[in-house]
Amino acid sequence: MPKKTPLSSVETDIAKRRKAQVLDAAIECFRSRGFHQASMSQISAAAGMSSGHIYHYFKSKEDIVAGIVERGQEELSLPIAQAKKMPAGTDVASIFVAAVDEAVALHKDISFAALTMEILAEAGRNPKIADIVQRNSASLHEDLLDLFEDKSHKNRARLEICAALMEGISVRALRNPRLDADLDLDMLRDTMRHVLSST
Amino acid sequence: MPKKTPLSSVETDIAKRRKAQVLDAAIECFRSRGFHQASMSQISAAAGMSSGHIYHYFKSKEDIVAGIVERGQEELSLPIAQAKKMPAGTDVASIFVAAVDEAVALHKDISFAALTMEILAEAGRNPKIADIVQRNSASLHEDLLDLFEDKSHKNRARLEICAALMEGISVRALRNPRLDADLDLDMLRDTMRHVLSST
Amino acid sequence: MPKKTPLSSVETDIAKRRKAQVLDAAIECFRSRGFHQASMSQISAAAGMSSGHIYHYFKSKEDIVAGIVERGQEELSLPIAQAKKMPAGTDVASIFVAAVDEAVALHKDISFAALTMEILAEAGRNPKIADIVQRNSASLHEDLLDLFEDKSHKNRARLEICAALMEGISVRALRNPRLDADLDLDMLRDTMRHVLSST
């Protein structure tokens, strides 16, 4: 937070805001149409900007997709945020269990789930996207592992199962419109505690 | 050209074979390019059939997508097949646990996972596809519930968690290229048993 | 000229006619606008064919340009045609000199000259085009050399000078609108004879 922001930095700020503006518009379009169905002209309309001008900030449509995937899913690091609110020394299981409610709320959101699936499908065939997705996920998991006593293989395995469970919620949300009624949060919490605290 | 079969039925058979031929080709293309990236001419090439002729069997490309989603993922009913091999009276947990290996092998296959995500993403925005996906899933779950003692809400909840866990594996496969090393199958089996047999 | 043309050959013929149709239209457009100014939609209009359909015959606009350059300038082989009309044994100089009138008429045509310059300019920066142009020219010169007693370096040099002289006429036609008045055909003929028969 410099007092006198240098000019170049101001310009960068404007550019950043513009890029964010495009990314926001793009997310909106991608959510409702998908990456390949959303047209640049729809995105530009949503961004309140001429389609040509978008190319000052992104060199291609794929670049926008990459930008979205990159900025991507910071919401996923929820348990980490949660951990910081807990009294120091709280055990991992409790931290994760405490985060379940919010995490489920996020993952079962159809709009969130659909964009996630879109990204994953793209990652399945576009190496550039796959790379971003994988690096994102890896760095998130490293952060989460810091909450554990050690980064042993066992803890990695626990994390994988918890992640699968949670991300699986997004899949279920798309497959089962009655998920809210069918899902038992207590059971879910219990399962996570089991995974994280079994010896 | 069997002598006895009535003509109309022969045509139906041929037609069915042709449709299957197209669907097979389409799956192949969709896996590697995605629904909207795969072109009708690629599909027709893969199907060994002129693109025009495909329109005798499917009235549009969306129809092919629907056809694929419909026929979709019979592989998912794995535990049911498994149940039939088990001695009558085996408990549900054991049936599911016995199916874990095969189920994981299926779900962590990148090609399977990518097509699944493609379908789910499409379901997230195309109501016609959503409908098929949801009916498929509902009917599968009804079948699986038959393995339980009753169709109580608790058992539905158990099934949801198991499903999330398993489908989450597909997500993880796309997010973590080292999933094979990180995943602990014993832990997974233990988790499923816990979910299915806790009181 | 086979009596019973096989089907495939008929189809090829249609395709060939279509391609020629496109090339004709393209030449027309390229002459009046230049390669990069002529749009595919102008070409398609001139060809009486949808722009999309052109891509059944040419995989890109550059391919059309290449096609034109390739088919290119058969008119250039004029002296060879001329040579065949002369009594056997006529000396080279006389053959060339006899061809001067027609050759000049061709080269000083503005429309011919402009397209030639367009092609040469493109050859100056597009290696694919350069290659075609150079192979065309090489093969023409080999044919012309056959008219000489031998393919000695001296004869190659003579040919180069004659070629420069003749192609230079196209340049002059574009530079000097009064070329017709200024050019002395007798002097030109004399020059060529000098080049070709000096010892």
Next chain:
Amino acid sequence: MPKKTPLSSVETDIAKRRKAQVLDAAIECFRSRGFHQASMSQISAAAGMSSGHIYHYFKSKEDIVAGIVERGQEELSLPIAQAKKMPAGTDVASIFVAAVDEAVALHKDISFAALTMEILAEAGRNPKIADIVQRNSASLHEDLLDLFEDKSHKNRARLEICAALMEGISVRALRNPRLDADLDLDMLRDTMRHVLSST
């Protein structure tokens, strides 16, 4: 910032330098990409100037093309420069023949040849450019005719043939990558002397 020079004149000087700067950059770009392939932003980058600012000096891209053609090819007046080095009274043929080496070196340069063809092609379809090209050529030829005893039709004709021969070298350079080996400078000089001194 010289003290004595009046302001208006200073501006003009700066402006002239700026225009030249743009033209230099444009030539560079046009040589490698062609008139219509080179973009204003490439030119502005090469000129070290914002693209918007170029419009203070040239009202359109076509104007830059015109500027280049105008300033154009002073190198062509080579024999005149040559003539000034020769003892007064040297005959025309000798002046031209003496200039052959340098002239050929210039004309066979691919980069020079390509830009020349580009200009001529443009002249073939753009009347404004044609006009400049033709006035340039006319004025050059008037200057060259001053070297002759008189401006008779015969001498004009000689000049045309010499010009065609020399400009034809540029065409040959583009058509024949082995021109250096094939061309015989002595033969060329002999030809020019023949053209210029025959009675």
Next chain:
DNA sequence: TATGAATGAGTCTTCATTCAT
């Protein structure tokens, strides 16, 4: 049943040009 020629709307992208600063 089967083909593939044909269409034309739609895609992403580029670019000359303008204008607020």
Next chain:
DNA sequence: TATGAATGAAGACTCATTCAT
């Protein structure tokens, strides 16, 4: 004088779909 953000009209090319054969 100088910038570069911004525009929007093209441009080349693709593709689902139709239809004559």
